[in-house]
Amino acid sequence: MIKNKLAVAAVAGLVLTAPAFAEARDQIRIVGSSTVFPFSTAVAENFGRSTSFKTPVVESTxxxxxxKLFCAGVGTEHPDITNASRxxxxxxxxxxxKNGITVTEVKVGxxxxxxxxxxxxxxFSLTKKQIFLALAKQVPVDGKLVDNPYSNWSQIDSSLPNEPIEVLGPPPTSGTRDAFVELVMEEAAEEFPEIKSLDKAGFKQVAHAMREDGAFVEAGENDNLIVQKLEANPVALGIFGFSFLDQNADKLHGSIVEGVAPEFEKIASGEYGVSRSLYFYVxxxxxxxxPGxxxxxxxxxxxxxxxxxxxxVEKGLIPxxxxxxxxxxxAANGLAPLSM
Incomplete structure (x- = not known):
């Protein structure tokens, strides 16, 4: 009788553990940057075609x-790789x-x-200072910081079009937003004595705060959607990665910034002043x-x-x-651990 009970218990144990095996993933899951998304997707598709492994699932988050998703923990419910545009x-x-994760960092270009x-x-041909005056929540006027009063580009500089300021850009969760704030907004803020004289926290608050009166519109993580909106509204500008401009060169042109056009060679050389590195983390x-x-x-x-x-490179990556x-x-293929 005892033997029979033990046998039943053993079988029950096997039955109970079966779902755990059934839930195990056999497909790589990748999350992260919308900018790296087209590159990661291209690699995933080639990987799926040329190997015996399943094509990885790539999500733009x-x-x-x-x-946040990547660092939340270890286990099949968590992603394996995250892309980042910073x-x-x-x-x-x-x-x-803290969550038991050892990270390998791969800079891809x-x-x-x-x-x-x-x-x-x-x-458009713009300076970083003009971009700041168009998009910052607060700007200096007569030596004081005030809510942004500019509604038309020509109010900032008479050489700019007499058109409403309307810029579609990424949300705060985006690496493109982080890089844009650092490379454009912070650098421009340094040119204004009223902002430069603030303490570190005050400077960051003013330099990072984008206006919320409709001139700057958070358009989500889908850069393709921004492209569609720009086609429908030629007066508007959109902020996104060069690769999307490159893929839509028949429909869009990039603004000249500080006298330099956003072109492949000028980004690669560092001459174009709004460029950043792209990464993925394993x-x-x-x-x-x-597997894989x-x-x-x-x-x-x-x-x-x-x-x-x-x-x-055909997709717009600058190697x-x-x-x-x-x-x-x-380093990547040796899975070198990241340290900070």
Whole structure:
């Protein structure tokens, strides 16, 4: 009788553990940056076609949103890789570490941030200072910080179009927003004595706060949607990555910023002053549990993908210099742990 009970218990144990195996993933899950999304998707599709592994699932959640999902924990309910259009923050790294995650960082190349509008309208030529005056929540007027009074571009400078200021841009969760604020808004804020004289917290608050009166519109993480809206409204400008401008060059043109046009060679050389690095991050604890992660990293960092003549360049990626690319390839494929 006891033997029979033990046998039943053993069978019950097997039945109870079966769903856990059924729920195990056999497909890589990737989240994160909308800017890196088209590159990651291209690699995922090539990976699915050329290997025996399933095509990874790639979701566009924004850099910040992707980091939250990625760093939340270890296990098949959490993503394996997150894309980012900015470097992982120290606070995010600390969250990952606290949750038992060892991170490998892979810098994949460069991208420019552009302000673009429909080709049916004139091309803008702007300084960072003019962009700040158009988009900041508060601006200096007669030595005092006031709520932004400018409704038309020509009010900022008579050389600019006499058109309403309407700029579609990414939300705060976006790495593009982070980089735009750092590379444009902060740099321009330094040019105003009224803002530069503020303490660190005050400076950051003024430099980072975008206006909320309709001149700046948070258009979500879908850059393709911004492109569609710009076609429908030629007066408006949109903020997004160079790759989307490159893919829509028949419909849009990028604004000249500080006298430099957003072109491939000028971003690669650093001449265009609104450019940033692109990354993805790998959760080492999932390697060997979720099939194909190491092989996916190898595909992404192969010369046929991210090299100077690789298929990602056709998508608008600006590759790392040869020596940097070789060093990053070795570190990525060796799953070197990130430290901060």
């Amino acid at each position: 924004g850099s910040g949103g992707g980091m 470097r992982m923050k120290k606070s995010e790294f600390e969250t990952c570490t 460069f991208d420019g941030i552009v302000l673009a509008n429909a080709k049916s309208a004139p091309q 959760k080492q604890e999932h390697v060997g549990t979720i 992660i190491k092989e996916f990293v190898a595909e992404f960092t192969s010369e046929k993908a991210w090299g100077e003549d690789g298929y990602l 790392l210099p040869d020596a940097d690319r070789k060093a990053m390839h070795d």
